[in-house]
Amino acid sequence: MSEPRWVRAILIGLALLFLGIFLLVPLIVVFTEAFKKGAEVYLESIREPDAVAAIRLTLIAAGIAVPLNLVFGVAAAWAIAKFQFPGKSFLITLIDLPFSVSPVISGLVYILLFGLQGWLGPWLAEHEIKIIFAVPGIVLATIFVTFPFVARELIPLMQAQGSEEEEAARTLGAGGWQTFWRVTLPNIKWGLLYGVILCNARAMGEFGAVSVVSGHIRGATNTIPLHAEILYNEYNSAAAFAMASLLTILTLVTIALKALIDWKSQVEVREVGEIRERALAEA
């Protein structure tokens, strides 16, 4: 039983209007604006030295932030999901902090720590170590804003899975690392993959936090989003959207991977269910 046909049609129409304007049109606009001056100009703006430097810096920042946060996410989820100790929800709230803090503030706290007037400022200046307005600052800010992604995916997942399988493995004589690699990891692989993809998408696309610590030096301390901003403010719209289109392609890949992971994990759940049913039927 459901609503009458005409009601359904109107609701679908309204929903599609809303979603169409906010989801489909932006996608179309990014690519039409990027190719406004033709494919030649598009390729030129991506091959331009400052653009290449921006791409390289983005890849470096993500390449450092994602693996580190991955290891952290696994460690935190292991400690929280498989053991009992007081203060668990407090720990989880702390882990969620970067998620609820404005990106601008995330950048600001690093300036307060490492900037010239910051806590470690004078010491760093003495030893000629540049963190703020240089690459290390950008990497740190990226790590901060993408900090919770993997942990947030894994903690509920591992909590739902419980520790029975690992305990069974232990009683059968498996060592610690063995248990982890051969029992835990296969169980969490889809959640882990999803967390990594999201973490990466955010790491490459982060704007506010990186903008604050960056210094905006062309060719040196600009990531792809920052470079796009500079180009846009110079009214070089086609080049700005060319940079934006790179990030949009990354986003579309992220979304596609997510849909794939959702589908695969559902297939697995179904398969495990079928195996169980068969085992019960034969028993």
Place this chain on the structure above:
Amino acid sequence: MTRAFRRHSILPGFGLAMGFTVFYLSLIVLIPLGAAFLKTFTMGWAHFWDTVTGARALASYRLSIGASLIAASINSVLGLLAAWVLVRYEFPGKRIIDALVDLPFALPTAVAGITLTAMFAANGWVGSWLEPLGIKVAFTWLGVVVALTFIGLPFVVRTVQPVLQELDPEIEEAAATLGANRWQSLKRVVFPELMPALLTGFALAFARAVGEYGSVIFISGNMPMKTEITPLLIVTKLAQYDYAGATALAVATLTMSFVLLFFINLLQWWSRTRYA
């Protein structure tokens, strides 16, 4: 000491995992955040108070919070509609649209910013429709609301969808056999079930909107006292080397965020105890 802290378990690795977790957490999150708060204390109360309650700051709170509330409300209504249509009805292209709902969440904020500006400017795809009607979106507070609506879209839809999917059709059928018409059974049976998820989605969308920077600064026009959001004010102060002022505003915003986080957790606890 470890054994007294946690219940005994045969699984290894607690010390290592917990140790690394706390170390990394402190290094990356706690120490930098603590530094921000401590810096405020070295600043002097007068300057802190002046900055946080100055006219420009107050105008920015009004805009940031006001626009976020409106955007989150729009998202609640239209997001509920979208979730309903995506879960209950079939239409061509549904799976693609469903996957695309994550777009605002995964898309870099700067890309969203320049794209929305291009769309809603006077000569843009959507702007050119609204211009003859006298509705200016780009470079006004309306533009800020549009950007924040975009940003918060997935939060409501993705929070409501799973609840809708889990809803047992039996309840609605029972209501129908007891004589309720469609609207009544929707209003009195289905809607209360969705309420907790809707509230959570609203709170999440609102919390994200208040701190949003990249998607907003392109479309807003950034005129002080009119279309300047609080994060931008912080960045402006930083550019003027007024670290103390920037930190003061950051602490004020952080306090609001912590209160929001607490409220969200409370909401979720309430809805769990009510509907679990």
